[in-house]
Amino acid sequence: MPTVTSVAASVAASSAVSNEVPASLELAPYVILLPLVGAAVLLLAGRRSDRWGHWLGLATAIGSFVVGLVLLVGLLGLDAGERVYDMALYDWLPGGTLDVGVGLRIDPLSVTFVLLVTFVGSLIHLYSVAYMEHDDDRRRFFAYLNLFVAAMLVLVLANSYLLLFVGWEGVGLASYLLIGFWYRERKNAVAAKKAFVMNRVGDIGLIVAMMLMLATFGSLDFAVVHEQAPAASLGIVTAIGLMLLLAACGKSAQFPLQAWLGDAMAGPTPVSALIHAATMVTAGVYLVVRSAPIFDVSPDARLVVAIIGAVTLVFGAIIGCAKDDIKKALAASTMSQIGYMILAAGLGPIGYAFAIFHLVTHGFFKAGLFLGAGSVMHGMGDQVDMRRFGGLSRYMKVTFVTFGLGWLAILGIPPFSGFWSKDKIIEAAFVPVEGSEWQAWVFGFTALIGAGITAFYMSRLFFMTFGGKRRWNDGSGDVDGTGPQQGPVQHPHESPLLMTLPMVVLAFGSVFLGGLLAWGDSFVTWLEPVTGHAEHAEPVLPVWSLITLTLLLVVGGVILAWRQYAVADVPVTAPPASALTRAARVDLYQDAVNETVFMRPGQYLTRTLVYSDKEVVDGTWMGGAALLGTVGRVWRKAQNGFVRSYAATILGGLIVIVAVVLALAS
Amino acid sequence: MELTHYVVLSCILFSVGAATVLLRRNAIIVFMGVELMLNATNLAFVTFGRMHGDLSGQVIAFFVMVVAAAEVVVGLAIIIAIFRARRSVSVDDVDLLKS
Numbered sequence: 167m168p169t170v171t172s173v174a175a176s177v178a179a180s181s182a183v184s185n186e187v188p189a190s191l192e193l194a195p196y197v198i199l200l201p202l203v204g205a206a207v208l209l210l211a212g213r214r215s216d217r218w219g220h221w222l223g224l225a226t227a228i229g230s231f232v233v234g235l236v237l238l239v240g241l242l243g244l245d246a247g248e249r250v251y252d253m254a255l256y257d258w259l260p261g262g263t264l265d266v267g268v269g270l271r272i273d274p275l276s277v278t279f280v281l282l283v284t285f286v287g288s289l290i291h292l293y294s295v296a297y298m299e300h301d302d303d304r305r306r307f308f309a310y311l312n313l314f315v316a317a318m319l320v321l322v323l324a325n326s327y328l329l330l331f332v333g334w335e336g337v338g339l340a341s342y343l344l345i346g347f348w349y350r351e352r353k354n355a356v357a358a359k360k361a362f363v364m365n366r367v368g369d370i371g372l373i374v375a376m377m378l379m380l381a382t383f384g385s386l387d388f389a390v391v392h393e394q395a396p397a398a399s400l401g402i403v404t405a406i407g408l409m410l411l412l413a414a415c416g417k418s419a420q421f422p423l424q425a426w427l428g429d430a431m432a433g434p435t436p437v438s439a440l441i442h443a444a445t446m447v448t449a450g451v452y453l454v455v456r457s458a459p460i461f462d463v464s465p466d467a468r469l470v471v472a473i474i475g476a477v478t479l480v481f482g483a484i485i486g487c488a489k490d491d492i493k494k495a496l497a498a499s500t501m502s503q504i505g506y507m508i509l510a511a512g513l514g515p516i517g518y519a520f521a522i523f524h525l526v527t528h529g530f531f532k533a534g535l536f537l538g539a540g541s542v543m544h545g546m547g548d549q550v551d552m553r554r555f556g557g558l559s560r561y562m563k564v565t566f567v568t569f570g571l572g573w574l575a576i577l578g579i580p581p582f583s584g585f586w587s588k589d590k591i592i593e594a595a596f597v598p599v600e601g602s603e604w605q606a607w608v609f610g611f612t613a614l615i616g617a618g619i620t621a622f623y624m625s626r627l628f629f630m631t632f633g634g635k636r637r638w639n640d641g642s643g644d645v646d647g648t649g650p651q652q653g654p655v656q657h658p659h660e661s662p663l664l665m666t667l668p669m670v671v672l673a674f675g676s677v678f679l680g681g682l683l684a685w686g687d688s689f690v691t692w693l694e695p696v697t698g699h700a701e702h703a704e705p706v707l708p709v710w711s712l713i714t715l716t717l718l719l720v721v722g723g724v725i726l727a728w729r730q731y732a733v734a735d736v737p738v739t740a741p742p743a744s745a746l747t748r749a750a751r752v753d754l755y756q757d758a759v760n761e762t763v764f765m766r767p768g769q770y771l772t773r774t775l776v777y778s779d780k781e782v783v784d785g786t787w788m789g790g791a792a793l794l795g796t797v798g799r800v801w802r803k804a805q806n807g808f809v810r811s812y813a814a815t816i817l818g819g820l821i822v823i824v825a826v827v828l829a830l831a832s
Numbered sequence: 833m834e835l836t837h838y839v840v841l842s843c844i845l846f847s848v849g850a851a852t853v854l855l856r857r858n859a860i861i862v863f864m865g866v867e868l869m870l871n872a873t874n875l876a877f878v879t880f881g882r883m884h885g886d887l888s889g890q891v892i893a894f895f896v897m898v899v900a901a902a903e904v905v906v907g908l909a910i911i912i913a914i915f916r917a918r919r920s921v922s923v924d925d926v927d928l929l930k931s
Contacts (some may be wrong), residue, residue: 805925810862813853 183189183389186274187253190240192334194253194270197233197280198323202316208309216305220298223308224291224753227315231284237277249695250276252325252389263384271325271388275696278522279322282529283389284443287315289668292535294436296664297544303598307347307434314340318445327376327386330453331613334372334417337446338365344441357429364426372453375409378402392459400464401455407460407467410453411474420476423754427501428485431493438493443500443531443536451504451525454511455518458697462514469605472512475613479505483584483616486623488750490740492539493552495627496532499576501819502620503528503629509609510591517594518697519690526689527680531575531703533585534672538569541661546638547654552630554653555737556637561658566632566664568673573628575676577621577720588617590684593712605814607705617716621723626731633732668755753765754772845872853921859911859921863904865913 187194204226208219216220241249250273259266268769270276290310324330346358355758379386382402385392395403406519414420419427430442441447454461454471461468482502489495499793510521543550545562559566575582578589596610641655683689706713740751749755802813845868852865874893881889915921 221862296917474901810854810928817854 170302171752183252184248184597185249185252185254188240188244191237191244191253191272193569194235194272194323195255197230197237197284197314198319200230201235202310205309205316208305208312210717213305215719219305220291220295220308221476223289223312224295226289226290226312227284227288230319230387230489231281231288232316234280234284238281241272241274241277246691246695252387254302258328259385261703263343264380265329266328266386268329269325269387269677270323272323273523274692274694274697275452276322278526278693280319283315283322283445283524286533287311287318287440287531289709290440290444290533293439293665293668294434294542294661297540298434303347303617307344310340310343310347311436311440314344314446314638316443318449321449322430325388327379327388328371329458331372331376334413334449335369337441337449338362338369338417341365341430341437341441341446343520345430346436347437348432351414351432354432354553357426357432360447361426361430362787364423365416368413368423371409371412371416375406375413378406378409382406388456392457395459398463403462405435405466407457407464408413408470409733410457410460411471414453414471415474416450417453418447418475418508419478420450420508420529421506423483424481424501424677425753426496427758428489428753431491431497435493435536435543439533439536439540440535442497444533448507448525448529450520451507451511454508455521455662455697458515459569461511464515467511468514470512471586472605472609474511475505475507475509476609477505477514478502478510479616480612480619480807481505483623484746485563485753487619487626488743488747489554490751491628492542492552492555492631493536495548495552495623496539499535499620499627500532500626502616504530505577506588506591506613506616509593509613513609514598515698515700516597516703517591518585519693519700520590520594521698522678522693523680523683523689524584524591524677527575527583527587528674529673530672530679531572534568534572534669534676537665537669537672538565538572539663541565543567544665545658546656549638549654549656552627553736553740554638555631555735555830556634557632558658559632562632562660564660565669566667569628569632572676573624576624577724578617578716579720580717581677582679583676583678586680586684589713592617593705593709596702596707596712603706610706610712614712614716614719615638617756618723621720622727625724625727629727630731630736633728634736637736637738639823778792835879835883838875838916840874840878842876846877847868857922858913859923862923863907863911866907867900867904868898 169476201815203734204223208215209221211219250271252269252271254267254269256268257265258268291308294304294307294311298307298338301307314337317333317340320331321330321333324333342358342362345361349358376386379391382398383391385391385759412423415423423740427442428446431438433442461471479502482498482500482505486495486502489498507528508523509526510517542555542558542565545558545565546555549555571582575584578585580586592610592613595613596606598606636812638656638658639653707715743751752758844879849861849865849868849872852868852880856862856865874896877889877893877896879889881893911921914926918925
């Protein structure tokens, strides 16, 4: 077991992480401070800031993004080998052998996240100004959004697992507050609680991982832990890896902790776009990639990561095929896409960069899709049932076009963003691993088939919303069969500029970002200081055949969806369906399983404990008291108040004593 | 005359006194029964003192007399107080102690 002194010596010897931060990066703390101050002001100022609070929230988010840009420029101005910095801020818990400091890790990975979070965050702040305009609590909403951005930035900028955990819990809190933002409706409060509790299950993994690190390495700093990981015993490192994976599963809604994400859609749509699509749920991917040195030591842990990712990507895709709620369908898609990222991260050095690449492009197009869904809901009186949409392309042109571009991006049609990132993951999944060739085939075909299912359910979503015939009541009262005349009267209309502007910007990202970052492998090269250089490996099938196969599957999925949901009539109520569809409609029984396996036994356990507490513990003492009471009640009858009766008792007692004495004496 | 006779007499006196205390209701009579029992014990003390040939039995008899005198003073005072309050000296009327 390494001692603390040897740890310190080895850190000093390591040249990969520098502690001397150049002047160009010294602004880093302000990335976090700006939104944090924004949240504090908005929460403390209360109703006084109702009129300008949302603009302050937007300003801090944009300011944070500008600082992020400064960091990016600062890093780009340095040599590729010198782009990893640990910036010590102050001693948090100085405790002899255990010294916990607060510090920031500034490297290509964290700056990538900073830019993603602040850029998408700023756009969603802007969108929310209009989306939440008629909500009395708009200021509170912006306070929580700012709090979320600050916490997320702490998470990605931390240079130790402990500070990362602070951000980890911070985003969990913000997520809880925002899912339950409309807490007066019981359903929303329950969804918030569900997300919070399931996230806590994952957090236990992170806590246990940190305990193992402390016991093994004596430190929680990335630099120390990652430096020491190869020297530690394989069992411990595997355990740490699996615990980190548990944490990632909780935060990123991966199997088996995925059940909360669908219900999290109870929150306002901008929240779903920012937290439950673009940023927070991808924190699990960040954690795995950040802990790459740990997973590199333990191939077993990495294999489990890849399996979890593969299972989830199919799981989410199947659920997405059957959901009629537009936001829940998108949530299932998010789950599935994060499954791709986790799968890529589980593939090791060849996959880390692609996991982050897909994370970034996904952050753009999925946020765009969610904002589009929000725009549709805005125009349709908060209707979320896609069976009640249809033919909306004529009424919401901007939403239709931006949503369509996001749809093409997630499908992976070249040259849209999703193609560059998802295709790389599929290629990487097909790369054979020495010693276990089956992995390449299993993971490769899972990713391939997942792409086909993705194409089907996203096209289904797209055609049900924008294509086909009108399935909502336009109030015209015509009975010529162009649409149903029941249900609330809808007047679909395009959203205001403040809402369409972010959608347009994100649509641009959906179109160009992938190609831009893939140009000359620039993004992969940019991440190399963190993820390490991976030699290009050949997949088991030639690359051109993989791309062709993927595209064929995608086109097949689109055509299938087009025939079923654009050409044919879509019933207004969900028709009876096969067992698989019925299962997918209820999220593949994930809630039923959780309830049967965990909740019910838990309830029985607590009920048994309460019962035994009542009967055994309380029963012992209450029974003793009752016994004494009964004895007292019986004896009280002797106290009748008659002097002569007392005298007779005394005499009787005396006679008994004399008799006993005489008997003993003889 | 055998000393045993004194012991037997003492027992008879004690029994008469005890029976008086238990059976009579009038507080004054009960009191007299108590006196009878005390004197029965005095007689027993003196007899046993004589039997063993030392004086401690006789000394204790004096103590008992002193205590009996004091007891009579207090007891009669209580009886008079009760009589004043209730116009009755029946011991069965004074049963408030039970509650």
